[in-house]
Amino acid sequence: MSWLYLIILIPFLYAVIVPLIFKHIPQIHTGWFVLPIPVLLFMYLAKYVTFVAMDSPFIHSVPWIPSLGINYATYVDGLALIFGLIVTGIGALVILYSIYYLSKEREALGNFYVYLLLFMGAMLGVVFSDNIIVLYMFWELTSISSFLLIAYWYQRKSSRYGAQKALLITIFGGFAMLAGLLMLANITDTFSIREMILRADKTTAHPLFLQSMVLLLLGAFTKSAQFPFHIWLPDAMEAPTPISAYLHSATMVKAGIYLIARFTPIFGGSMEWFWLVSGVGMITLFWGSFSAVKQVDLKAMLAFSTIGQLGMIICLLGLGSAAMYYGPVKEAALCIPAILAALFHLVNHSTFKGCLFMVVGIIDYETGTRDIRRLGGLMGLMPVTFTLAVIGSFSMAGLPPFNGFLSKELFFTGVLNASRLDIFRMETWGMLFPVVAWIASIFTFIYCMVFVFRTFAGDYQPQKLEKINNEPAWGMLLPPAVLASLVILFFFFPSLLAQYLLMPAVASVLPGFVEASLGIGPIEAWHGWTPELIMTIGVVVVGMILFANYHKWSRFYGYIPVWFTLNFAYDSLLVKTEKTFEKITRGYMTGFIRDYLLYIFAFFVVVLAGVILMLNSFAFNPDVNNVSMYEVVLVFVMVVAALMVLLSRHRLVAIISLGIMGYLVAMFFVIFRAPDLALTQLVVETVTTVLFLLCFYFLPDLKNKIGEIGFKAANMAVALGFGLIVTVIALSAQSNRLFETISWFFENSYELAGAKNIVNAILVDFRGFDTMLEILVLCIAGIGVYTLIKLRLDSRKVSSKNR
Amino acid sequence: MQNQSFGILRGLRRFTEGSVIKIKINDVLLQTVTKVASFVILTFSVYLFLAGHHNPGGGFIGGLVVAAAITLLFLAYDVKTVRAGFPPVDFKVLAVSGVLLAVITGMGAVVFGKPFLSHAFGYFNLPLFGETELATSVIFDVGVALAVLGTALSIIYTISEDMCIWKR
Known part of the structure; x- marks a missing residue:
């Protein structure tokens, strides 16, 4: 008996009492009361690791709307478990960090932790739900909690703008996804993802196959900030830094990746899926890392870097989906490293990016600015923070001895293997992938260097800083330190992670492939003078040269005209729609x-x-x-x-x-x-x-x-x-x-309702629901009349007073 | 002659003008009839409500008839006088509590493991009444009656109150 379906609801239930705690125990930071929740959930989920590693997934189903076939079904497999552990693990660290980051005197902590718990529960719901309708519900809930958290400092105009943008884009994608899911449910005649996967072979021929795929991908791309929907993520950085670390780098933006991975068994193997997913991923990877270099705000830089890294993971998932074309035979072995790399990098990215966001938070907290033009020479002031920043960004750059090196190597393996494929016209276009990947990696390397050396090396400019402090409290250093140690740990013991988490997850993305034992090698730091290693060395050398000469070529970024940017398009679209609809509305609302x-x-x-x-x-x-x-x-x-x-x-x-x-x-x-x-x-x-x-x-x-x-x-x-x-x-x-006659009810009203008056029996008993809602409507109408008249009376009183 | 035939209309004007008019029009005929009739109507409404289970009537009509009786009082006298004679009940609260009562009666069935809004009835031997049928649907009906009464009166009352100010 599994209690998982109840466990997911714990954050929601706890969110109810958080405001009470905040109100009645103001002397203790509310975060301390919230912290046990993710810790306990993490420990509970960790229990499943061994079961899942032995390939025995759990399913538990509670009927919710049985007449529509909608059940609250939870399902645990490798893929869901990775996400579950990230959500609860990073969640615990972020809450600990936020205790020191957010002041208990000044901030509305009650709201903050309620939104955070809402998000946590929703995210767990997304990854553990087997029913697509339940999944969709939780999916939209993550968008809403993200909206609330971005607008946490709602006094700021930019916060509200960012929150609105994020909400508009992700909800747009969410609606598209709902349509796609419903089409899929129509095709397969079930709401359960597992059963859809079992019936996957029938779906390919269906006329709605392509439409449902595109709509589903819209949902995933908007959520995971893929090109051209990535513009919401940089503006989402208005949220408090713990939120950026949690939602907008480690968890929520990865929901799109989860969706793509989850539906690979259904859509994978088709050419459209392969090109859409890997192509969009590749463009995003390039655009994200290219744009990150020009940022002067550390958080914006990390935001674009997140966009790029998400693109990379999605690109890998797209390339790996080609394995479904072959089926579990020897040829598919070329594609499996891509899936493994995607999942491995997913974990790695959560560790190093979480760490980096927390480092930025520390810098912001201690100096009052995140602008690299004002920062510099902080190495001596904050040695511990500097070390953490080096670990995080070198891992992101793909250098040893950090876990980013391993997944970057696997990434190169994935794209190189993909270029050797001879399906889906890859023989013509295949070489594009390694080339773009290599260029994007160079830009990644450059912004990582910018991040570290512009902030911590160079001239120390105290006159430009708002305040000058040394290292922060231990509570702000511990969470990034934990993540940084994981970064190193994963480098030295990747097979532990691979065996218990990654391989079960690969098994759920590509069902039936792991059992076929196609000879996937263990993840190793050193595997000889392979092309991958040479590519990495090339990245470092070229990156170093470009970084050293950054001032010479950075002017190039200034040449992109404003009207050409996506943000400009979004803003003018918003203004134009507003105006058009205002015109339309005014046209028929005559008064x-x-x-x-x-x-x-x-x-x-x-x-x-x-x-x-x-x-x-x-x-x-x-x-x-x-x-x-x-x-x-x-x-x-x-x-x-x-x-x-x-x-x-x-x-x-x-x-x-x-x-x-x-x-x-x-x-x-x-x-x-x-x-x-x-x-x-x-x-x-x-x-x-x-x-x-x-x-x-x-x-x-x-x-x-x-x-x-x-x-x-x-x-x-x-x-x-x-x-x-x-x-x-x-x-x-x-x-x-x-319809069949219902006069039977009326003839027997005395036996059924104890009433001889059939009209009354209908009103209060047989159709009691109607009556109840009727009087409710009546009551609302009465209150409506009252409000309308009272409002007018009050306004008249005000105007007469003014006179 | 005209005085009598347009009594109601004049009453209406008085109703709407409330206490604004200084010289009260004394509509003896209407007021005298109303004094008697309103009692008859109110008593009839109680009968209608209770009879609903087996004979024509019920909560909806019962509530409406009470509302009609009070409207008649409003017409014959003015709103202020009538309100002074009543307990100070807010009609909106009356309406809302009626809806609540209906919902709670429905929830009662859930407590006993039955579907929402199931009703129970039974026959009891009560002193004085003899064997009597008691049904939970009557409680539901009380809710309906209160909701109808409260809504109708609150609308009439709000509009007439509005008009008093409008006239001023």
């Missing part, structure tokens, strides 16, 4: 209720008439024999009353004529032996007539002031149409018998 009623009734007529015509459902079985004299007379009087409403020149007459019609309807109820309805109709009619008379004073004069002939013609058309539609529906409903 006259008669216009609004016209829209509502016209819409009603069009939709219902369309449905009736489309389904050809009009039916009319006249039963003239049963029409009595009374009914004829009543109808005649009603018609006269209706004409009076139309033709009267005084509003009072019109209102009274309306009342007559209402009373006549009540008479009909009497004739048809429905005393309940007749009674209700009589009283309702009375009360509404009084209400109508009350509003009498406000109504405009009836004397044909409103409107020329066109307006009246439109009104008449809509009114006639409406009357016609209602008549047609009434006649058809009477003549068709679509």
Whole structure:
């Protein structure tokens, strides 16, 4: 019995009590109360490592909306577990860091930790959900918590801008993904990812295959900040640094990678998937590392570097997906290192990038700036921070003895292998991958050097700093130190990681390949004078030269015109959409209720008439024999009353004529032996007539002031149409018998509900839900009237006071 | 003659003008009838409410009839006088508590492991009444009645209050 599905919910439950803790125990930093949650979750998840390594995944399912096939199903395999451990592990470190980073006196810590816990739970939900609808729900929740965290310092304009941008882009992708997932569910006829994978062979031929793939990838690319959707990530750096370290480098932005990895068994092996994923990844890798070099803000630099590294991982996943084309045979062995490299780099990136973000946070906290033009020579002031920065950025640059070296080598292996493929037109374009990868690696190397040496070496400029401090508290140094030690640990013991975490994850990305034992070599630091090593040496040499001459060629960045950037396109798109929609809205929101009623009734007529015509459902079985004299007379009087409403020149007459019609309807109820309805109709009619008379004073004069002939013609058309539609529906409903009769309920109402009055039994018992919602609507309407009038009263009072 | 036939309309004007008019129009006929009629209507509404289970009536109509009776009082006298004679209940609170009561009755079924809004009924031997049927749906109906009454009156009351100020 697994309790995992409850474990995921713990952060949500705990988030409820965090504000109370913040309010009632202000003397202790709220973070200390939150810290145990990720630590415990991490320990709990670590328990699964050995099970998963033995290839026995867990599944647990709780029905949620069983009628739609939506179950809250949790599934643990290698891939999910890697993400789960990263989310909880880095989460614990980030919370510890934030305790020292955020002041308990000044900050709204209650909000901060609630959002953080929301995010943590949502992210665990994303990676452990087997049901795509549940996955989507958690997916959007991560976007929302990210939005809240970016806008944590919402007093700043730039925070709000960044939060809005992130939300717009990721939610756009999320909607696309939902559409893709629903198409996929339609194709495979299941909501469960595992079952989709089992039925993967049938999906390729389906006409919706390509559309669902593209839509799904939109979701993944927006979330993982891939080109051209990457523009939200640099602006998301307005969030507090612990959040940048956590959401925007280690976890949330990797949700897209998770999605791609998770759906590789379904889409992998097709040419479109291969080129889309690896191509976009490659462009992003190049663009991210190219743009990172020109940044002067340390956090922006790390943001672009994250974009590039995410692109690299996604590119590797794309290249590795070619293995699905071959199936578990010998040829596929060329592609598997790419998947292994992707997952390995995923872990490594979380460690070194988390460490670097925390280092930037320390620099910002101690000096008051993140601008490399003002920083320099901090080596002597902060030796420990300097060491951590060196470990993190050298790992990112791909130098030994750090884990980044291993995954960078594997990356080169992946692209070199891919260039040797002879499928998907790789024979023509394959060489592009190693070349672009190599160039991007050079830029990566350069910005890593910039990061370290511009900040810590060079001239110390105390006059440009806002404040000067030495090393921070141990609590801010410990989390990056833990990550830095992992960076080194993974270099020396990669096979431990590979055996327990990476290989099970590869097994879930490429099901059936690991068992086939295609001879994937162990991850080793030294494997001879291979092309990969020569490429790395080339990167270092060229990178050194370019870094030394940076001032000579950096001017090149200035040549890119502003109107050519994606940010410019985003901003102008936003402004233009706003303006266009404002124009459209102002076009039809006239402020006259008669216009609004016209829209509502016209819409009603069009939709219902369309449905009736489309389904050809009009039916009319006249039963003239049963029409009595009374009914004829009543109808005649009603018609006269209706004409009076139309033709009267005084509003009072019109209102009274309306009342007559209402009373006549009540008479009909009497004739048809429905005393309940007749009674209700009589009283309702009375009360509404009084209400109508009350509003009498406000109504405009009836004397044909409103409107020329066109307006009246439109009104008449809509009114006639409406009357016609209602008549047609009434006649058809009477003549068709679509459903089984439910009069059985009514005949037995005394046994079923203990009531002899069937109308009342329907109201309170059989259709109690309807009644409940009805009175709720009634109540809302009453409050609505109250608010509308009170608002106006208050504004009038204010204006009279001003006078 | 005109005085009598347009009594209601005049009442309406008084209703809307509230305490603004200094010289009160004394509509003896309407007021005298109302005094008697409102009692009859209110009693009838109680009957309607209780009869609902087996005969025509129920919470919805019961609440509406009470609302109609109070509206009649509003018409015959002015809003202020009528309100002074009532306990100071906020009609909005009345409406909301009605909805709450209905929802809670529905939740009661969940506590006993039944689907939401299931009702129970049974026959009990009560002193004075003899064998009587008691049903939880009546509680639900009370909620409906309160919601209808509260909403109708709060709308009428708010609008008329608004008009008093408007006139000024």
